[in-house]
Amino acid sequence: MAQAIVTPLTQALAEGKLSREELKEFMQRSDAPALRRLALWALMLAATTTLITLAWDSWLIWPAMFVQGVVLVHHFSLQHECVHYTVFRTRWLNELVGQVCGYTILLPHRFFRYEHCDHHTYTQLHGEDPELIPLPKTFGQYALYLSALPYWRNKFTEVFRHARGHLSEAELKFIPKEEHPAVFRDARLMLGFYGLVITVMALTGWWGLVWYWFIPLILGEPVMRFIRMTEHVGRPTVAQMSDNTRTSLVSAPWRFLCWNMNYHGEHHYVASVPFHALPRLHEVLKEHIHVEEGGYLGAHREIWRQIHANTRRGA
Amino acid sequence: MAREKTWQGVIAVADLEAAWVTRVTFGPRNLAIYDTPSGIYVSLALCNHGGADLCDGYFDGHVIECPLHQGAFDVRDGKAVAAPATRQMKVFEARVEDGMVQIMV
Ligand code: FES
Numbered sequence: 378m379a380q381a382i383v384t385p386l387t388q389a390l391a392e393g394k395l396s397r398e399e400l401k402e403f404m405q406r407s408d409a410p411a412l413r414r415l416a417l418w419a420l421m422l423a424a425t426t427t428l429i430t431l432a433w434d435s436w437l438i439w440p441a442m443f444v445q446g447v448v449l450v451h452h453f454s455l456q457h458e459c460v461h462y463t464v465f466r467t468r469w470l471n472e473l474v475g476q477v478c479g480y481t482i483l484l485p486h487r488f489f490r491y492e493h494c495d496h497h498t499y500t501q502l503h504g505e506d507p508e509l510i511p512l513p514k515t516f517g518q519y520a521l522y523l524s525a526l527p528y529w530r531n532k533f534t535e536v537f538r539h540a541r542g543h544l545s546e547a548e549l550k551f552i553p554k555e556e557h558p559a560v561f562r563d564a565r566l567m568l569g570f571y572g573l574v575i576t577v578m579a580l581t582g583w584w585g586l587v588w589y590w591f592i593p594l595i596l597g598e599p600v601m602r603f604i605r606m607t608e609h610v611g612r613p614t615v616a617q618m619s620d621n622t623r624t625s626l627v628s629a630p631w632r633f634l635c636w637n638m639n640y641h642g643e644h645h646y647v648a649s650v651p652f653h654a655l656p657r658l659h660e661v662l663k664e665h666i667h668v669e670e671g672g673y674l675g676a677h678r679e680i681w682r683q684i685h686a687n688t689r690r691g692a
Numbered sequence: 693m694a695r696e697k698t699w700q701g702v703i704a705v706a707d708l709e710a711a712w713v714t715r716v717t718f719g720p721r722n723l724a725i726y727d728t729p730s731g732i733y734v735s736l737a738l739c740n741h742g743g744a745d746l747c748d749g750y751f752d753g754h755v756i757e758c759p760l761h762q763g764a765f766d767v768r769d770g771k772a773v774a775a776p777a778t779r780q781m782k783v784f785e786a787r788v789e790d791g792m793v794q795i796m797v
Binding site for chain 2: 379380381382384386387390397400401404406460461462463466468487490491493494497498553555556647648649
């Protein structure tokens, strides 16, 4: 008889870490929490956009753009939730909001979904997890990663490759054949959209979006790189979910921004649980996952320790 | 010669999880039995995307969502309704007779 594959969830259920009743309750979807949060999200964006406007003629525009950038790059967190269809109970809303987020941060939604599937299947496994961020060997590599320069280089290369109708060897593994044309079309549409935005700015002579959107995105991305590192970097590169993923306990504003994705171990255990139920799932699973009490900084202190130990060993 | 298909009982309706999905092992098959607003539906329990057990997934109305990557299927006809699920899943003709869920196999 064909057997279901073993996943972190089946393990958690089999080992009694989570009961079927609890699972059922945590998975329940609703549109209301996300709509409330999105309303606050829009207010927050309006506030940071106003800051840029107020600071327009002074050097203060740079910190204002950075703040805007921190908000903009967190569209990744929302898009990630949409990939899992857990933001809204109404399925098409996840698709719509995910697409909007993708256009905001240059990340085609469909492609991200397929890539992310393999990240969940092969978390932290070298050569299999397409989102694996290796532990930097030196502090120089660490700084380079945080600059987000390699990230942007990869993103642009990726989108242009898809727009030309090509997929890399790794991408061929996780994108089903019948979806290749759609992935190529998505990339062309996205590039076309950015091209249109730039053309309209050139024609009108109003380059405001460069200051409200593009520069803030570049300024903010290192913050997202810093956060993304806390999810798995420095954790063992093994299949065991309780070891390979890190939950970081962070303050309410950061939880708001990242749609509770700091509860990353819980998310990897049960990816069907919506963002608003993750804090409750944390209470059930916290003894079975790796929890960093010191927040994002605590996770990086651990990464620094490991880089330091490795460089000393190599010296 | 192929055996003619017949109705076979797989589980008592009383044993189903109400408005949810129930896992049943039936001979060589793992089945998922769905209690929906329009009746009982039955499919193979393993997701045809990556082999996860649909019975641990989220069930809403007529849609079963896979617990691993959240691909989803309409349990009435097996159609894939959300990526990464792209292929129709195997469903069985089902009915309720004398308090038992039966499938045509
Ligand atoms: S295993 Fe079911 S959607 Fe991937």
